[in-house]
Amino acid sequence: QVQLVESGGGLAQPGGSLRLSCAASEMIFSRYYMAWYRQAPGKQRELVAIITSGDSTNYLDSVKGRFTISRDNAKNTVYLQMNSLKSEDTAVYYCNAALGVRIYWGQGTQVTVSS
Numbered sequence: 001q002v003q004l005v006e007s008g009g010g011l012a013q014p015g016g017s018l019r020l021s022c023a024a025s026e027m028i029f030s031r032y033y034m035a036w037y038r039q040a041p042g043k044q045r046e047l048v049a050i051i052t053s054g055d056s057t058n059y060l061d062s063v064k065g066r067f068t069i070s071r072d073n074a075k076n077t078v079y080l081q082m083n084s085l086k087s088e089d090t091a092v093y094y095c096n097a098a099l100g101v102r103i104y105w106g107q108g109t110q111v112t113v114s115s
Contacts, residue, residue, distance in 0.1 A: 009109030
């Protein structure tokens with residue numbers, strides 16, 4: 001059974017950094033598009049960043065230049081480096097894997113940006 005396990009969330013100060021990791025198992029990781037979504041209280045889940053199987057990336061406009069998504073196929077892991085964090089980045093962040101009709105989600109990790 002496919003599992004996605006996120007880690008690295010927590011509390012950061014405005015302007016600070018965090019790195020999220022998502023470890024995948026029981027899947028041919030390199031073939032999947034991997035993405036990070038987030039959901040803030042009272043808001044819809046939104047796509048933050050995506051990386052294709054060919055390593056092309058795309059980002060939500062509000063995180064461009066601050067967040068970087070990357071993947072390590074040898075470790076079956078996708079990362080989200082988050083710099084210059086803002087209070088509006090506070091949300092639960094979810095890892096997502098997609099290949100055709102196969103879509104999987106992690107359990108989510110809380111990111112709180114506050115002084």
